[in-house]
Every structure is written in C-alpha cells, then in structure tokens.
Amino acid sequence: MDLNEAAVFVKVVQAGGFSAAARQLQLPVSTISTRVARLERRLGVTLLQRTTRRLNLTEAGQAYFDHAALGLGYMLEAEAAIDASRQEPQGRLRITAPADLGDSLLAGLIQQVQTQYPAIAMELVLTERYVDLVAEGIDAAIRTGELRDSSLVAKPLGTACWALFASQHYLDQAPPLLTPQDLNQHHCLQFSPMGRDTWTFRQGDDSITIPLKNVTMANSIGIVRHMTLNGQGVALLPTYFCKPGLITGELKRILPAWQAQQDAVHLVYPRQRFMPPKLRAFIDIAQRELGAWFSHEQDAFPIK
Template sequence: MDLNESAVFVKVVQMKSFSAAARQLGLPTSTVSTRVARLERRLGVTLLQRTTRRLSLTELGEIYFHHAAAGLGHMLEAEAAVTASIGEPTGRLRVTAPTDLGDTILVGLLERLRRSYPRIDVDLSLTESYLDLVAEGVDVAIRAGELRDSTLIAKRVGIACWALFSSPDYLDAAPPLASPRGLRRHRCLQFTSFGKSQWTLSNRKDSVTVPMDGNLIVNDLGVIRLLTQRGQGIGILPTYICREDIEAGRLVRVLPNWEARADPVHLVYPRQRFVPPKLRAFMDVAASELSGLLNG
C-alpha cells in the first residue's frame, strides 16, 4: 500500500482539480494524475469520473474518500501531538487576510512574529475571496465582519472601525461640514468596498445614506489614504491606521460621532485535535498585536 497515492487522491477531491491539487502538493500535474490512476488500478475500481469541465466521485469513490480523508486527518493530528511538546515552533505557515486590512497592521504583525519565532516561515495571501481554509490548505485566516463558517475555531481580537478622515488643509479650504448630508458639497474619495453609488454612515441613533457622484473610485486602501493625506478630499479609512497621521497632524477625523462600519475581527483556523506549535505561536502574537491596535 502506498499512502502517497491516498493522500494525493484526497487532495484532488478537496481541490476539485488535478492541477490545483498539484500546485498545493508541489508536484507536476502528470504525477498527480498517475498516482490517482495507480490507486484505482490497485483497488480495481473507478474512484473519479473525469470530464473536460469537472471531476465527480463515483459511489465507491465517495466511500474511499470518506475513510481516507479521516485516516489522513488522524495521521496529521498524531504528528502535531508529537511535535507540539518539543522544540521551537518551526515550519511554513499559510496565512490569509483581507486586502483592506492595511499594510501597517500586517507589517507590524509580521515583524513581531519574525523577531519572536525566526524559524516560522510565513506564506501570506491577501485576497477579497472567502477561502475554504481546509480545501486551500490554509492554516489560519484573519477575517473582518461576521463569520460564515461555524465549523472553524474563531478568536475575536477586536473591532475594525471605519470613519471619515481628511487633511487639515482640505478642511480649511472646503465648505463647513456639520452633518453627513453635507458630504454632497465635498470631494469624496471612494474606496470600492464601500460602494460606488452611496455611503452609509451611522451613529448610535441614526443611519444616513449619502449619494455619491463617483468622481473618484479606487480599490486600494493605500491610495485612498495617500490622497486623503494630500488634501484631495474626504476618505473612509480604518481608525487603527490613522493614529500616527492624526498625531503628526496629517489627518483629522471628520464628523467624529459618525462611522461607516464597525467590523469584528477574528483569527480563525480549521478545527483540529492538536494545534501545531507554529499555529499556536502565530495565534499568540497575532492576538496580542491586533488587539492592541484595534482596541487601543
């Protein structure tokens, strides 16, 4: 019995693609296909139905996948249980985070992790997609907003508050602004995540939707921040990346009683019996770093 064949088969089913499984495993696609075919010959059954567009499990394939995936999961847990109590945290950790989390918060987290645990290698992927952590082989995710997957282990680390900011120079030359509806008289720097046609702001009592003219729409948070600093208008930014700008006088908060959004931020990872040392180390550092920035 070649357990590599079973492991490759399980990964192909999880990724729903030979080529995607090959990328995850670091193998040529031809090798992945050969190992699955060899497994089928050894068992004397067809496990996967292949077409040009998709893969589907046969009835026997479903049975084999169920048991093989469970068995491989137990083997990984066994290794994690052994390594959890020995040595320094080490190995590659795959992390995903939303693109709009901000460079400052991620750079600070990575710097602190590398200082504390230099033998942990990090593969960080920034994406707007809500990845399936198990299928994509991701160890841990930083997620903002309400969680969708109740099967994941989640640790809440704070609230990401998004509010209105501008430079003092812009406000000195612009019309007075006393309420959200007054934004119609201002240049608004629109971050794509908040919509192309309107902004919705709220305080503890009311919610106001302000139509936008779409004069400038950008899908990169860093660009919005720089434009705001340079007096090009009013932008919606997360408060945690604006603290240094406020202290240095580059930005001021506009309509401080109003905010655009307040998202809970969690660290999430797949449920497992034994948490590997590298994941535990990341969770400790990330929880401390993020809670300090988001709640400070």
C-alpha cells in the same frame, strides 16, 4: 509485517550479537532470539548464521539489513522532527488576510512573530476572495465581517470601524464640514467595495444616508488613503488603517460623533486535535497585537 521484528534484527546486527542487543534494548536474550527467528520464518530465508564465536550475515541478511536500517533511520528522524516541532515553534506558517487590511498592521505583526520565533518562516497571502483554509494549506486567516464557515475555530480580535478622514491641507481650503449633509459640498473619495452611491452614518439611534455627488472611486483602499493624504478629498476609511496618519497629524478625523460601517474582526483556523507550536505562538501574538489595533479605544480619535 511486524516492525518490531525488523527493529530488533537491525539492532542485533549493529550491536554485534544477541546479548549486546538485549542489553541495549533492555529485553531478555530469549525475546531477541524469538523475534529474529520469527522474522526469518516470515521472510522464508536465513538472515543470520550463528556460531559460538561470531554472528554472520547471509547474502539475504545483508540486503535486508541495508534496506531495513535505512528505513528505520528515516523513521527515527521523522519522530525526532515531530518531537522537536512539539517543543519549539518552527516551520512555514501560511496566513491569509484581506488585501485591504493595512500594510503597517500586517508588517508589524509578522515582525513580532519572527522576532520572538526566528525559526518560523512566515508566508502572507493577501486576497479579497474567500479562502478554503484546509484545501489551500493555510494555517490561519484574519477575517472581517460575518463568518461563513462555522467549522473553523474563531477568536474575536475586535471591531473595524469606518469613519470620515481628510488632510488638514484639504480642510484649510474646503468649505466647512460640520454635519453629514455638508458632504454635498465636498469631493468624496470612495473605496468601491464599500458601495458606489451613498454613505450611511449612525449616531446613537439615529442614522442618515448621504448621496455621493462629487466622488472619485478606487478598489484599492491604499490608493484611497494616499489620495486623502494628498488633500484630494474626504474619505471613508477604517480607523485602524488611519492610525499612523492620525498619530503624525497628517490625517484628521471628521465628524467624530458619526460612525459608518462596523465589521467584527476574527482570527480563524481549522479545528485540529494537536495544534502545532508555530500556530499556537502566532495565535497568542496575533490576539495581543491585533487586539490592540481593533479595540474600541483606537476608534476614539478626536479632530486635532
């Protein structure tokens, strides 16, 4: 099948003749006539009845035109849509991230994307499981820790550092907390995926592991932070997750010289020859916005 023949035939009918079609397509009249004749031979029917004055469609020609014109119209619309998508970021963008990454962080990121590119429809998939981006139709993922799939493109965003936090209300009525060993006298709030029995801290080349005695555990980091804000104990939390509370003074960083686990944070997406503008726009914004959250400077919060 030669689609050029069908396209020329449709143009001849729409233009009302071979000469008019030739002018519109900027082709010789002989080329137009040859392609229509070749189409008729391939189909084994007469599509056009030619006279010196006018051009008439046969019954078969009318049926072929109706279907061919519709199909070519859809193809032109498809190419126009692709061309538009190359120019302006638009369409649905599906992003996945860990459920514990933080509401304010992700909400702010989505707001930035949709403010700058209102034609992008964002869909955020929060989950703790590993997501196969290609199989599940996900455009990009924010991932912490060691990367498992080397076939993905990975853009480093920074480091998620875990540290101790408590509310001023809790600190006012609790025993002094000057060294990691003092945690034995405090109620500890633990995000259970981080472990259930101990906390390990590092200061330069030194490290210490503290057994958890009086502890409350939850598998939701949001619940752990709320309990911390409520003055229910000392929690090990990521510094980026506590940034709003630190700014308002609701949370205090404890033992700032000691740090716990550190996780690399990456933005990953499948390799592709032609990157959609919507994904390029998201990557640029995510690198800027999330890079600020996960930079080392964000982790240097003193006790207030």
